[in-house]
Amino acid sequence: MFNWKGFVASYRVWRRRWFYPLISVVVALSLCLSTPLPGRTLDFLPLILQGVQVLQLSNISDRQETDIGKQINQEILGSQVKLYRNSKVNRYVEQIGRRLADSSDRPNLPFTFQVVDDDAINAFATLGGYVYVHTGLLKAADNEAELASVIAHEIGHIGGKHLVKQMRQKAIASGLATATGLDRNTAVGIGVELALNRPRSRQDEFDADQRGLRTLTRAGYAQSGMVTFMQKLLKKGGSVPTFLSTHPGTSDRIDGLRRAINSQPSKGNYGLNKASYKANIRPLVRS
Numbered sequence: 001m002f003n004w005k006g007f008v009a010s011y012r013v014w015r016r017r018w019f020y021p022l023i024s025v026v027v028a029l030s031l032c033l034s035t036p037l038p039g040r041t042l043d044f045l046p047l048i049l050q051g052v053q054v055l056q057l058s059n060i061s062d063r064q065e066t067d068i069g070k071q072i073n074q075e076i077l078g079s080q081v082k083l084y085r086n087s088k089v090n091r092y093v094e095q096i097g098r099r100l101a102d103s104s105d106r107p108n109l110p111f112t113f114q115v116v117d118d119d120a121i122n123a124f125a126t127l128g129g130y131v132y133v134h135t136g137l138l139k140a141a142d143n144e145a146e147l148a149s150v151i152a153h154e155i156g157h158i159g160g161k162h163l164v165k166q167m168r169q170k171a172i173a174s175g176l177a178t179a180t181g182l183d184r185n186t187a188v189g190i191g192v193e194l195a196l197n198r199p200r201s202r203q204d205e206f207d208a209d210q211r212g213l214r215t216l217t218r219a220g221y222a223q224s225g226m227v228t229f230m231q232k233l234l235k236k237g238g239s240v241p242t243f244l245s246t247h248p249g250t251s252d253r254i255d256g257l258r259r260a261i262n263s264q265p266s267k268g269n270y271g272l273n274k275a276s277y278k279a280n281i282r283p284l285v286r287s
Contacts, residue, residue, distance in 0.1 A: 103218035105159035105211055141229060144273070148216060176190070210260060221270050
């Protein structure tokens with residue numbers, strides 16, 4: 001037999017339990033939407049409607065960073081960057097990258113290493129662990145330790161979240177960041193621009209050097225590879241290579257690396273075999 005009185009009593013308890021919290025939420029939301037704030041009114045409706053489409057770069061999570069990095073990568077590959085398609089060379093660079101990523105400051109990120117078909121001596125990185133190495137840089141390196149040093153440097157930028165900081169600064173300076181955050185599509189656009197044409201700050205470069213050197217050392221590579229590669233490129237005749245032209249104070253950076261190596265020497269000497277390196281990139285040299 002149905003207990004009507006028990007049902008009514010239970011319903012009243014349920015109603016009391018949810019009614020007042022619901023009223024509180026409605027009142028709070030009404031106040032947020034109607035109360036003006038000094039300087040600019042907070043428009044929470046777009047934030048509610050867009051959900052994860054609005055980002056706060058000051059406290060972006062690893063998951064959000066990876067998602068934004070994936071979108072940036074898609075934009076980069078769909079516009080100005082052409083990948084080098086030789087599977088042997090790509091696997092080789094991926095193996096080096098994996099070895100370094102496992103020894104980096106952020107080993108849990110899903111790093112992606114890609115070879116760009118471009119003779120410029122260059123490398124760059126973007127959010128979420130995406131690292132790009134130009135074929136011209138692979139040709140310029142004499143051994144694996146030198147190539148690894150550049151990849152480690154770019155991983156250092158990711159470890160230090162330098163691009164996230166630069167995106168936030170650019171968004172604020174351009175008036176694109178609102179009180180509610182930064183629109184996701186806008187963030188992707190800024191990320192693409194900075195990845196391909198990033199202004200390098202002295203502080204970020206020194207930080208990426210030091211992070212990269214630690215990663216290189218933990219992975220067992222010869223520390224000297226980072227110094228010799230920079231020295232060699234600076235000694236080349238003609239214009240300064242792209243990889244260094246956007247990096248200020250290269251001589252100071254070399255001095256800083258030497259001091260760091262002297263203060264924390266390592267017995268690691270992996271990656272110095274020139275013949276082995278040339279064999280691994282032979283398809284690239286022949287093309």
